[in-house]
Structure formats: structure tokens, C-alpha cells
Amino acid sequence: MSSRSTFPEWYRTIRAYQKHSIPKAVSQLITTLIPLAGFWAVMITFMNRGFPYWSVLLVVIPAAFFLVRTFIIFHDCCHGSFLKTARANRIVGFLTGVLTFTAFEPWRTDHLRHHATSGQLDHRGFGDVWTMTYEEYAAADRWTRLKYRVYRTPAVMFFLGPFFIFVVINRMVPKWANAKERRSIWATNAGLVVVAATMSLIFGPLTYFAIQIPLILFSGTIGIWLFFVQHQFDPSYWARDEEWNQYEAALHGSSYYELPAVLRWLTGNIGIHHIHHLRPAIPNYRLWDAYTSTPEAQQVPKLGLWESFKSLRYHLWHEAAKRFMSFRQARRMMSGAQ
Numbered sequence: 001m002s003s004r005s006t007f008p009e010w011y012r013t014i015r016a017y018q019k020h021s022i023p024k025a026v027s028q029l030i031t032t033l034i035p036l037a038g039f040w041a042v043m044i045t046f047m048n049r050g051f052p053y054w055s056v057l058l059v060v061i062p063a064a065f066f067l068v069r070t071f072i073i074f075h076d077c078c079h080g081s082f083l084k085t086a087r088a089n090r091i092v093g094f095l096t097g098v099l100t101f102t103a104f105e106p107w108r109t110d111h112l113r114h115h116a117t118s119g120q121l122d123h124r125g126f127g128d129v130w131t132m133t134y135e136e137y138a139a140a141d142r143w144t145r146l147k148y149r150v151y152r153t154p155a156v157m158f159f160l161g162p163f164f165i166f167v168v169i170n171r172m173v174p175k176w177a178n179a180k181e182r183r184s185i186w187a188t189n190a191g192l193v194v195v196a197a198t199m200s201l202i203f204g205p206l207t208y209f210a211i212q213i214p215l216i217l218f219s220g221t222i223g224i225w226l227f228f229v230q231h232q233f234d235p236s237y238w239a240r241d242e243e244w245n246q247y248e249a250a251l252h253g254s255s256y257y258e259l260p261a262v263l264r265w266l267t268g269n270i271g272i273h274h275i276h277h278l279r280p281a282i283p284n285y286r287l288w289d290a291y292t293s294t295p296e297a298q299q300v301p302k303l304g305l306w307e308s309f310k311s312l313r314y315h316l317w318h319e320a321a322k323r324f325m326s327f328r329q330a331r332r333m334m335s336g337a338q
Contacts, residue, residue: 007247010296011278017290018281020084028268028285029092032069036099039063040211047207057214064219065266071100071223072268072284078108081283094184098191101166101216105184106177115280118231119249121319122241129157129228131238134318134325138334149327152315157228162220222267229308230255230273234324235301238317250277251300256291258302264288274300 039059046056076082077093093104114127124131130151137145150156171189173182199208237253239245257271264271269287275297276282282290291297314324 006245008296010294011247014275014279014282014290014294014297017286018081018279018283019286020081020283021285022084024285025083025283028069028073032066032073036063036066036070039066043211044203044207047210048203053210056211060211060214060218063215064222065263067100067215067219068222068226069266069268070096071102071219072270074100074102074104074107075111075270076268076284078104078111079280081281094187094191097188098195100219101188101192102170103181103185103188106174106181107170109181115277118277119237119239119253120241120244121238121317122244129232131232132316134316134330134333137316137330152327154312158221158224159217162224163217165224166216166220226257226267226270229257229303229311230271232311232314232324233303233308234310234314235322236324238319238322240319247278250274253277255303256300257308258304260305263305 039062043056043059043063046059073082074093074096077089077096080086080089083089083092090104093108097104097107110127117123117126118128121133130148132140132148137148140148151161171185173185177185196208196212199212231254233255235252236255237248237251239249251274254273254277255271256274259267259271268284270276270284272287272291275287275290275294276284279290313326315327316325316330317323318325
């Protein structure tokens with residue numbers, strides 16, 4: 001791993017925003033969990049009174065955004081930035097992890113690895129989107145290419161994938177998990193069983209699962225999309241081990257996703273991802289202040305909401321050009337090389 005990472009003065013000044021705030025944290029919990037519970041109450045009422053199911057699904061949409069906001073709180077707890085003490089972060093992280101179908105300890109481990117290796121071509125595979133280089137794709141066998149192309153389809157990446165990750169993968173113990181991480185998964189799974197059993201006993205299993213399944217699916221889709229555009233945009237930054245620079249990877253390999261104010265609030269400012277990667281100890285409720293008070297942080301290209309959909313065409317990283325490319329462009333290059 002390269003040690004040639006130099007940081008400018010403003011990197012040191014934004015450290016001032018690495019401050020916990022109990023009032024801000026409590027306020028965020030209240031303004032997130034109470035609306036989420038309220039949407040659950042509305043959906044349960046609709047189900048029990050025989051309203052059309054499509055009306056329930058309409059309420060799922062805003063509820064899903066509040067579940068995404070819950071995940072951002074969970075995410076900050078994993079960084080130890082949401083609350084002051086490690087114990088408080090673990091407790092809130094566990095509880096919000098049950099709500100978001102994600103165990104605290106193993107996700108924390110994997111996510112911190114993601115931060116340590118983001119943009120490193122020689123260290124892919126930790127909490128990131130499967131990204132092949134053009135050279136790897138051109139040299140791959142047909143089966144590997146097919147798997148990669150299927151993985152990169154929107155239907156798999158943003159619909160089947162999120163459901164599989166949150167409902168299936170997150171329930172399993174990975175081979176690399178230590179004792180603490182295994183216990184975290186077991187405790188989270190037990191919490192999910194308790195919640196499902198309690199809700200089913202009170203309101204009926206059909207009501208619970210008819211709400212929970214689309215809710216976790218839609219919120220997972222939003223979450224995976226956010227993560228996708230935070231690192232799959234162009235121009236971006238990827239480098240081999242000997243050239244990798246931590247500052248460049250954070251500032252230019254993580255996007256500033258410029259969202260409308262309401263969406264920025266609902267997603268816990270996570271679109272200000274370049275600052276988050278520069279200073280992951282800044283809690284989400286201070287990211288906007290850190291951004292608006294730091295002119296240097298505002299110099300990065302802005303990724304707009306509509307512009308972000310171009311990322312769906314970024315399939316492969318071309319090392320020589322240092323740009324993303326599409327499968328169509330790759331086919332043309334491969335045909336020309338033959």
C-alpha cells in the first residue's frame with residue numbers, strides 16, 4: 001500500500017467537525033424512528049381495513065427513505081461517530097441494525113476495510129461493487145464475462161441484489177468472522193425473529209410480511225444505488241497499489257452527490273461522500289456544515305441527480321485511460337484488437 005499520501009491544510013481544519021453532539025444525535029433518532037413507526041402504523045391500518053394493496057405500497061416509498069436514514073445512523077455508529085462512547089454506538093448500532101437487517105460487528109469490519117482500500121485496484125472486494133478492469137474483462141473466459149454482465153444489469157444490482165444481500169447474505173456467518181462478529185450475527189438474527197414473531201402475533205403474519213418485504217426491498221434498492229453512484233462515476237479514481245494515494249482516492253474516487261435538500265436530509269448527507277471518506281469520523285449531522293464552510297471541498301465536480309443515471313453505463317475501468325467505459329465500448333476495442 002502506497003505511503004505517498006499528502007494532505008493539504010484544509011484536511012486538518014475540517015477535523016473540527018469530528019465532534020459528537022448528543023442533542024443532534026437524539027434529534028436525528030427522533031426525527032427518523034418516529035416517522036418510520038408512523039408509516040408502519042399507517043400501513044398496518046391500511047392492511048387491516050382492507051385497503052387496496054397498492055395504497056400500502058405507496059406508503060412503503062416514504063417509509064423506505066426513513067429506513068435508509070436509519071441505516072445512515074447505523075453506518076455512523078459503525079464508524080464510532082454518531083455518539084460519544086463506543087458502548088453507546090454499539091447499542092444504537094445493534095438496534096438500528098435489527099431494523100435494517102444488518103449485523104453491527106461484521107458490517108463494521110467490512111466497511112472499515114472498504115474505507116482503507118477504496119480506489120485500490122489490488123485490494124477490491126471489501127464492501128464495494130464488483131468492478132473489473134477492461135484488461136481483466138478482455139482476458140476473462142466467457143463464463144466470467146457472463147456472470148459479470150448479469151451482475152451489472154440494473155435488475156440484478158438494484159432489485160434482486162439488495163433483497164438477497166439484506167435478507168439472505170446478512171443472515172449468514174462469513175468464513176472470516178471472529179467470535180464477536182459471529183455473536184453479532186446471531187444476536188441480530190434472533191432480534192429479527194423476535195420482531196417478526198411479535199408483529200405477526202399482534203397484527204398477523206400476512207400483514208407483517210406484506211409490509212416488511214417490499215419495505216426492505218425498496219430501501220435496499222435506494223441504499224445500493226447511493227453506494228453505487230458514490231464510487232461508480234466518471235471521471236473517478238482507481239490506482240494500483242504502488243500508485244494509490246489516500247487523499248486522491250477520497251477526494252476524487254468518492255463523489256459529491258448533489259441532491260435536493262429533502263433527499264439530502266432523508267439520506268443523512270451521505271451524498272457528501274468525498275468528505276466522508278476524507279474524515280469518516282465526522283458524523284452525518286455535521287457533514288453539510290463541513291462542506292459549506294470549506295471552499296476547497298466544494299471544488300470537486302458535482303454529480304447531479306439526473307446526471308447520476310449515466311453511471312449505469314459505466315461497466316469497466318480502463319487503466320490506461322483512467323476512465324470508466326461501457327460494455328459496448330469494450331466490445332469495439334476487443335474487436336479491433338483481434
